[in-house]
Amino acid sequence: MRVTVRVFAGLRDLIGTDEAVRDLTAPAVVRDVWRSLVREHPSLEAYTAAVSVAVNTEYSRMDAPVTDGDEIAFLPPVSGGSGARVPARRIH
Amino acid sequence: MTALHKVTPERLEVTRAIDDVLAAYVRSSDADGTSGPGAVSTFLGLVRDRNAGRTVTRLEYEAYEPLALKAFERIADEAAERWPGAVVGIRHRTGTLAIGETSVVIVGVSAHRADAFAVTRYAIERIKQIAPIWKREHFDGGEVWIEGATADPLDEAARAEALRRACV
Numbered sequence: 001m002r003v004t005v006r007v008f009a010g011l012r013d014l015i016g017t018d019e020a021v022r023d024l025t026a027p028a029v030v031r032d033v034w035r036s037l038v039r040e041h042p043s044l045e046a047y048t049a050a051v052s053v054a055v056n057t058e059y060s061r062m063d064a065p066v067t068d069g070d071e072i073a074f075l076p077p078v079s080g081g082s083g084a085r086v087p088a089r090r091i092h
Numbered sequence: 093m094t095a096l097h098k099v100t101p102e103r104l105e106v107t108r109a110i111d112d113v114l115a116a117y118v119r120s121s122d123a124d125g126t127s128g129p130g131a132v133s134t135f136l137g138l139v140r141d142r143n144a145g146r147t148v149t150r151l152e153y154e155a156y157e158p159l160a161l162k163a164f165e166r167i168a169d170e171a172a173e174r175w176p177g178a179v180v181g182i183r184h185r186t187g188t189l190a191i192g193e194t195s196v197v198i199v200g201v202s203a204h205r206a207d208a209f210a211v212t213r214y215a216i217e218r219i220k221q222i223a224p225i226w227k228r229e230h231f232d233g234g235e236v237w238i239e240g241a242t243a244d245p246l247d248e249a250a251r252a253e254a255l256r257r258a259c260v
Contacts, residue, residue, distance in 0.1 A: 009154055009226035010237040052243040054224070057158040059245050073156060073224075077239035080153070080160075080184060080225030081137050081196050081216055 001026050001068035005033060010076045011051070014043050024066070030055065031062040033072050050077050096179075097164035099157045099225075101187040104197045106134060113181035113199040121203075126177055129201050133208035135216055137196040139189045146231040153186045153195060156224040160184065166245060167218040171200075171211040174255065178202035180211045184225060195227075214258035221250045 005020045012018045015037070022033055030053050038044045053060050054073040066072060094112045110132055117129050139151045164182040171180050183197045196219065200212035219225070222243045229236050244250065 006156070008156055008224070009228070010239060013237070050239070050242050052224075054156070054159050057156075057162065059159070059222075059243070073159070075156065075224050075243055076226065076237070077241055078220070078222070078224055078243045079227045079238040079240040080155070080223040081220045 001028070001066075003033060003066055003068070003070045003072050005037065006071060006073040007037075008073070008075060011044065011047060011074055015041050022072075026068075028066050029062065030060060030064050030066055030072060033066060034062065034074060037074070047074075047076060051075060052078075096168070096181045097161055098183040099155045099160045099186060100183065101185070104183050104185055104194045106136065106194075106197055109181055109183055109197045109199045110134065113179055113201050116181065117179040117201040120179060121177065124177070127203040130203045131201070131205040131208035133200040133205070133212040135196075135198040135200075135212045136194050137216070139191050139193050139195055141191045143229060143231070146229070146233075148191065148229055148231050150188055150190055150230045151195065152188050152228040152230065153184070154226045154228070155184065155186050157186075159224045163223045163243075163245070164219075167215050167222070170218065170251070171214050174214070175202065175207040175211050178207045178211045180215050182215055182219065184219070184223070186225075210258045214254055217254035217257050218251070221247075221254060 003022050005022055052075040056071050096116050141148055168180045179201045181199045185195050198212050198215045200208045202208045221241045222245045227238050
């Protein structure tokens with residue numbers, strides 16, 4: 001089966017593209033998609049504990065099943081609104 | 093009917109947001125036979141010139157738009173559950189913003205002032221927790237993605253913290 005992967009912000013910078021297609025063997029869960037990305041881009045590993053996921057534009061979980069045609073999004077820690085008090089994590 | 097929530101690269105218009113949220117409140121209070129609007133509270137987030145000791149030159153906001161709109165709906169629903177009758181509208185800007193520009197506008201409308209203040213505060217706390225929006229800070233000497241909270245709408249501790257802050 002084939003899924004579309006979307007990544008944002010710092011994750012996109014690490015991967016170098018905001019959208020990719022992945023072929024997987026069923027049955028698969030979101031974590032399998034993430035693992036395949038990390039294999040290709042080992043620097044993503046630092047995000048494993050902090051990343052959120054969405055399947056077909058709904059928040060989901062790493063252990064959720066994926067099906068053919070799904071859009072899987074990986075979201076780095078968010079920072080919307082205003083007035084960040086958190087320290088910057090990485091300087092590019 | 094105008095959308096209550098927006099994610100947009102265009103400048104945010106506060107009076108427009110107030111009119112839209114007031115109209116939504118009136119539709120809802122008319123339908124429920126409850127009190128008309130008695131209070132409007134607005135919160136504007138601005139691009140600040142300093143952050144963490146750095147001189148900021150501009151901010152770049154990026155959103156996963158369809159999920160951000162759903163997150164705003166969820167936040168508004170949570171607020172209405174805690175403060176029945178109150179209506180909150182959330183509008184967030186994307187793209188490159190100069191210092192002093194408005195990145196987010198939140199409008200809370202209710203029958204009485206306490207709830208209008210509370211829903212507005214609650215909404216900004218929840219946006220920072222669960223809205224899939226990111227900002228890249230450009231400062232003198234570099235740029236960095238600001239990474240705050242791991243977004244998890246089902247994290248009850250985070251939601252409780254937002255409620256606590258809204259009720260002080």
